[in-house]
Amino acid sequence: MPQDDALCVNVARKIAAHENEPVETLDPPLYDVIDLEVLEQLFQPVGPRSAVDAVFSFQYRDYTVTVDGSERVTVVERDGTSATSRPRRRRTVGSLE
Numbered sequence: 001m002p003q004d005d006a007l008c009v010n011v012a013r014k015i016a017a018h019e020n021e022p023v024e025t026l027d028p029p030l031y032d033v034i035d036l037e038v039l040e041q042l043f044q045p046v047g048p049r050s051a052v053d054a055v056f057s058f059q060y061r062d063y064t065v066t067v068d069g070s071e072r073v074t075v076v077e078r079d080g081t082s083a084t085s086r087p088r089r090r091r092t093v094g095s096l097e
Contacts (some may be wrong), residue, residue: 014073
């Protein structure tokens with residue numbers, strides 16, 4: 001069982017907030033969409049002073065969920081339109097669609 005401060009719990013809470021429903025009622029459950037253990041491992045520093053420079057994005061229902069190296073979680077509704085902003089330089093460690 002993940003700890004309350006675990007990254008995967010934070011991700012589930014952010015999605016649930018956008019859905020305006022309790023985490024326990026998310027359907028499908030987050031663990032059916034991504035491997036939560038792998039998500040946690042992706043953002044573990046490899047040394048005592050190392051920072052993780054990574055971005056991980058995945059699709060959940062009508063949202064694109066992104067986690068960055070500071071473990072900031074962003075949930076954006078997918079509306080079918082494409083953005084015309086400049087692409088940012090970043091290293092993506094994984095994407096599930």
